[in-house]
Amino acid sequence: xxxxxxxxxxxxxxxxxxxFDQVELKLNWEMLRDRGNNQMDFLHYESxxxxxxxxxxxxxxxxxxxxxVKPDERRKGYFRHLLMQGVxxxxxxxxxxxxxxxxAGSDSAKAFLQKSxxxxxxxxxQMVWQIRRVEEVEGIMLRPALPSDFDLRVHLSVTAFGxxxxxxxxxxxxxxxxxxxxIFMIVVDEKTVGKxxxxxxxxxxxxxxxxxxxEHQGKGIGRKVLRRVxxxxxxxxxxxxxxxxxxxxxxxxxxxxxxxxxxxxxxxYTHPL
Numbered sequence: 438x439x440x441x442x443x444x445x446x447x448x449x450x451x452x453x454x455x456x457f458d459q460v461e462l463k464l465n466w467e468m469l470r471d472r473g474n475n476q477m478d479f480l481h482y483e484s485x486x487x488x489x490x491x492x493x494x495x496x497x498x499x500x501x502x503x504x505x506v507k508p509d510e511r512r513k514g515y516f517r518h519l520l521m522q523g524v525x526x527x528x529x530x531x532x533x534x535x536x537x538x539x540x541a542g543s544d545s546a547k548a549f550l551q552k553s554x555x556x557x558x559x560x561x562x563q564m565v566w567q568i569r570r571v572e573e574v575e576g577i578m579l580r581p582a583l584p585s586d587f588d589l590r591v592h593l594s595v596t597a598f599g600x601x602x603x604x605x606x607x608x609x610x611x612x613x614x615x616x617x618x619x620i621f622m623i624v625v626d627e628k629t630v631g632k633x634x635x636x637x638x639x640x641x642x643x644x645x646x647x648x649x650x651x652e653h654q655g656k657g658i659g660r661k662v663l664r665r666v667x668x669x670x671x672x673x674x675x676x677x678x679x680x681x682x683x684x685x686x687x688x689x690x691x692x693x694x695x696x697x698x699x700x701x702x703x704x705x706y707t708h709p710l
Contacts, residue, residue: 560702
């Protein structure tokens with residue numbers, strides 16, 4: 438578990454790197470603050486100052502990696518050393534796949550990843566809702582998820598995101614332990630047809646795991662759900678954010694239709710384990 442001081446050091450380093458590179462790093466703060474062990478985070482200090490950081494984020498049998506190095510401490514091998522530690526830890530913990538995450542606008546990150554043997558896999562847009570009038574929504578209900586909904590949540594993750602059942606089980610179990618998130622089941626005509634998770638932090642509301650059963654897609658349910666969530670979160674004073682793969686044209690079109698706009702793009706590279 439990261440200490441309070443370490444979390445503060447990571448936050449300061451993130452702000453410095455983002456300001457210098459004019460990018461946004463994806464550090465998954467809800468996971469950093471809720472670590473169950475010390476095997477997932479790697480920190481390098483020089484003269485009591487954090488100069489390099491790398492973190493592993495497990496998603497089923499895949500582990501994602503994000504890291505950063507203080508601008509005036511780069512090209513000294515610090516990140517390569519942390520990456521070697523991260524790869525060794527991922528092997529030891531039994532992950533099958535590693536994805537390295539880098540802002541699409543970071544040429545230095547791309548150059549490093551290519552030299553390290555990583556291969557481009559996919560890209561994700563980070564989207565923010567642009568304030569506009571939202572119509573009232575009828576015909577749907579969002580209710581808090583119950584323990585009895587767990588199997589359906591797993592099934593939705595399998596059908597919507599292409600996960601195998603073991604990975605879906607692992608991910609949904611992890612979501613249960615996230616203290617700053619709420620999981621809602623989507624109900625239409627008294628039938629539970631989907632799920633959505635809302636995480637709130639630092640004035641931002643993030644949408645995760647949004648999925649509808651295949652047999653209920655194409656009926657306008659997704660657009661209604663998004664409008665309901667947007668209306669409630671905006672009324673509570675939150676800006677509203679989500680992520681979507683750039684090649685997912687259907688989801689991208691849906692989000693854009695209710696007012697979301699891409700503001701950052703993250704690239705993912707597979708790294709050999």
